[in-house]
Amino acid sequence: MGIAQAVRWRLRSPTVARDLSENALSDPPKVTLEDIRWLIVNPGIFVREDESGICGFSAADTRNGSIWALFVDEWHCNRGIGRALLERASTTVKPAGFDSIWLTTDPATRAERLYRRAGWRLIRNQEGELHFERSL
Known part of the structure; x- marks a missing residue:
């Protein structure tokens, strides 16, 4: 199966807890109820699904x-x-x-390796958080 825009949400908590152990949200209070509501209707949410179910998702924030x-x-x-x-x-x-897109991640993670291999440029390391950017 391919990648598709998310049209509804379902969440399996034990799976999420296990899979996010490497890159847990560092400051959950920064994610407001308004952010969650916006992300649910955001056109930048995509999921990858195969015969076993949802195997990945991404979310772009078109506000910033x-x-x-x-x-x-x-x-x-x-x-x-x-x-x-x-x-x-x-x-x-x-x-x-x-004209460009940015993201942050923790150092020494699979995510950091992915972004570097995909051509993203490290623009700063601020308080242990890596800030990457790529031109569009």
């Missing part, structure tokens, strides 16, 4: 030109899913008026 989230189930890593989700989410930012 960022990749807000990108996660792939650990059993589906190293298959190109993360890169495909990253590219698809990136396509929603340019029509919103941005």
Whole structure:
């Protein structure tokens, strides 16, 4: 199956807790109820699904030109899913008026390796958080 825009949400908490152990949200209070509501109706949310179910998702934030989230189930890593989700989410930012896109991640993670291999440029390391950017 391919990548599609998310049209409804379902969440399996034990799976999410296990899969996000490497890159847990560092400051949950920063994610407001308004953010969650906006992200649910946002056109920049994409999922990758196969016969076993949802194996990854990405979220672009067209309000600020960022990749807000990108996660792939650990059993589906190293298959190109993360890169495909990253590219698809990136396509929603340019029509919103941005010439570049940015994201942040923790150092020494699979995510950092993915972004570097996909051509993203490290622009700063601020208080242990890596800030990457890419021209669109």
